[in-house]
Amino acid sequence: MAKDGEVPSFNELAKKAEVGVGTVYRHFADQQALLAGLVEEQLEDFRAFIEHAVANEDVDAALEELFRGAVELVVHRPLVARVLAGSKDEFRAMETKVEAVVTRAKKAKVIRPDVGVGDFKRLVCGIELAARVGPQPREAAQRYVEIVLAGIRL
Numbered sequence: 001m002a003k004d005g006e007v008p009s010f011n012e013l014a015k016k017a018e019v020g021v022g023t024v025y026r027h028f029a030d031q032q033a034l035l036a037g038l039v040e041e042q043l044e045d046f047r048a049f050i051e052h053a054v055a056n057e058d059v060d061a062a063l064e065e066l067f068r069g070a071v072e073l074v075v076h077r078p079l080v081a082r083v084l085a086g087s088k089d090e091f092r093a094m095e096t097k098v099e100a101v102v103t104r105a106k107k108a109k110v111i112r113p114d115v116g117v118g119d120f121k122r123l124v125c126g127i128e129l130a131a132r133v134g135p136q137p138r139e140a141a142q143r144y145v146e147i148v149l150a151g152i153r154l
Contacts, residue, residue, distance in 0.1 A: 007031060007034060007035050007038065007079065007082075008034075010024045010025060010028070010031075010034070013034070032083075032086055035079060035082060035083055035086075036083050038079055039077060039079045039080045039083055042073060042077045042079075042080045043080065043083065045073055046069075046070065046073055046080065046084075046094065047094060049065070049066055049069035049070060049073070050066060050094055050097045050098060050101075051097070052065065053065050053066035053069075053097075053101050054097050054100055054101060059101075059104050059105050059108040059110050060105070060108070060110045060153075062101050062104070062105075063101055063102070063104075063105045063110060063111065064149060066098065066101055067120070067123075067124065067145065067148070067149060068145055070120075070124045071124050071127050071128065071141050071144075071145050072141070074124060074125065074127075074128040075127075075128050075131055075132070075137055075138060075141045076138075078128065078132070081124075081125050081128045081129075084121060084124070084125060095117055095121070098117050098120055098121070099116075099117040102115065102116065102117050102120055109154055110153060110154065111152045111153055111154060112152055112153075112154060115152050119152075123148055123152075127141055127144045127145060127148065128141070130144060131144060
């Protein structure tokens with residue numbers, strides 16, 4: 001239904017689902033809600049990465065695991081990147097947990113003190129975008145993760 005970063009219009013979705021467009025509007029308030037619905041399983045994967053990182057007592061490993069997992073997810077699922085880039089209150093709980101990992105890393109002097117959760121989110125989405133420009137996105141993403149982690153670590 002949705003391919004590499006494309007979200008179907010409500011009319012396209014209704015046609016493919018063989019329902020009236022009003023049915024689609026009753027289920028999804030807007031394109032962002034539709035997008036979130038399309039990637040709910042992948043968002044659950046992201047939530048699982050976050051939970052695992054929060055529980056990891058090794059602060060450096062937690063930060064790296066979370067960052068790598070997030071990049072891996074958005075490179076393989078570009079619609080997730082769009083949801084994360086455009087999300088507001090509905091993903092506040094996830095951001096709060098990411099912020100907890102980032103704060104722990106700052107307190108442990110693992111990362112620069114000026115790195116925040118907003119930076120984390122934008123860097124993940126930026127790597128996804130940069131990796132997709134070239135011919136080998138997975139390899140490029142891994143390289144960019146190494147570069148960014150080296151740049152934010154103390």
